[in-house]
Amino acid sequence: MKIKLDAIESGIDKIDDIPPTVSGDTLTYRGEPYDLSQLPSGAEVEADLPFTDKLKRSVDGELSVSLQYFYTTQTAEAYQSMNINDYIFDVIDGECPCPIKRKPIEVSE
């Protein structure tokens, strides 16, 4: 499954999303499982948040999804990658990597 994480700094909400996990055609994100197995090859369907684009399955059968992905500068570096390719992952099974550069953890004195 091709996953694009639409990284948005969450501002006042201070949300740090946890990357989605993939198991076959099922995507689990923000605690919700999304079973995409019924989507036929070559099809596109509209989807609400947390999806930020249509759910698509290529004629080759590969699923691709775009997800809203919040981070906060409370834990993340302010300056994140501006290269879109750093936010696109091909996940066969398991957890999607997190593209967000985190701050070093401060050791209290």
Add this chain to the structure above:
Amino acid sequence: MALTIGSGTFTNGSTSVTGVAFTSGGASFISSGTLLGVGVSPMDRQVEAISATTNTITLREVWGGTTGAKQFTAAYTTEGLRDAIDAARGFSEQLANRSTATTTDMQTATNDVKIATPLKVKQAIDFHAYNKAAADAQFFSRSNIVGAVSQSGGVPTGAIIESGSNVNGEYVRYADGTLLISIRTARTLGVSTAYGNLYRTSGFNVDLPTQIIPERTTVSGSFYDANGNSGWILSSINNTTTQLNSLIAVGADNTASAARILDISIMSKWY
């Protein structure tokens, strides 16, 4: 200044003079090294006083004369002057020693600054250095005005300015809630739908680098392409916290679908 003159009851074998009343001067003029001339015409004897209150005087040695109410006149001696110099020197050394005090001496349990004596200048400097690293920093220097902004109930609790960027664009957040966003993105757009005497694109969306408050947001923008076509970008009322929705690009010429560069400026609030 008149001499310190008064009367009191001197007791044989005691250092304490009681029932003291001053007719001129006062207790503050009597300290270690003050000479009391006791008795008037003839003077009984001279003794050294070391301290006094408003109605007592303490002598260095026990009174050797007879017990009774007597008049006295206080005078200052070089010994008294030396004591005063020693006291001043002690004060000065105390000042110097204070410079090694720790920051905890400067703070109450709630991190408020104690009402500092003028002696604690060094501590104030230490406290500033400590405070710079604290989560509830209240003082700013060049090194911490830029950082993560935050607020609690509309009161800033973080840095003054925060700037950042990601794949969607760049932003600057100020402690007062002001949010500035700049976005440069490339889109393939056809400016071909009649729009009065102009032409427009169909609606498109642009993701934001950070969340906005849609109803407190103004958007302006322009587009241009490699062929010299350019125009404006107009916002709609459909913006969300994370996306500018249903933008249109408007140009004077009817141009077919082509790659365009979009420059968008946003002014909003982050709280």
